[in-house]
Amino acid sequence: MIKTEYAVLTNAGGRGINEDTVLAIPSSLGLVVTVADGLGGHGGGSTASRAAAAAVSDCFGRGLCRTGEGIVSAVYMANQAVLDGQTEACAMKTTLVSLFVEGDQAVWAHVGDSRLYHFRDGRLVERTLDHSVPQLAVLMGMITEDQIRFHEDRNRVLRALGSDSFEPDISEPVSLADGFHAFLLCTDGFWEYVLEQEMEETLADSPDPRQWILKMEALLQERAPGDQDNYTAACVFSIGEK
16 A cells, blocks of 8 residues: 655745646545646746646546556647647746656656656655756756756756647656655755755655655745745655555
8 A cells, every 4th residue: 555645835935926836636546746837927927837737637637647658648738728828928838747646656747947856765866857958068068967056047948838849758657665755846946945965854854745845945945035936846755555
């Protein structure tokens, strides 16, 4: 059996409008969690992020995300939902990262620079690679991973929903049958201010996902400037019980 718990938060930061969305939907099928960072300004980004998250959740609820091909189709539908909301005045777009938990397996998908971090027994074992200019510079050996944070081009994403470049990266299925798995999904406004080592340290000191997310938010709030971007996160704990 798999015991799953989750917690979410979203905050406008120092901005007048929160264009992020977080959506966690438990159902008889399992759990789908989506974090999206809207791009477009003047509220258009919030419309885009909500539309994308709702489309993915709807697909999961209808049992359409049980294969990699199904998840890709769900992202295609999310992209179309964003396109349908665009106008000449607002070519809104959004990033997306979604975690699908069904039975004893987890799979995730992402587009853009919103991230998923996967921890196994308290240690970081994997994170998604951003579709961004700084991540590309890392892959080319021009900068280090640490230099992505606060890079001058950190906001230049190479893929986003609401565009022609929206192809998702899909993970391999991960078995949750044994051990303790923790997942952190978050926008760049969150991960810029919380280091990976601190994610592990706060995880070790957190009995539940709500405590973990609040401990990380406290670190963020100590460092973020007054004009801090919107920030959003979702934490999921999964414990395999024999």
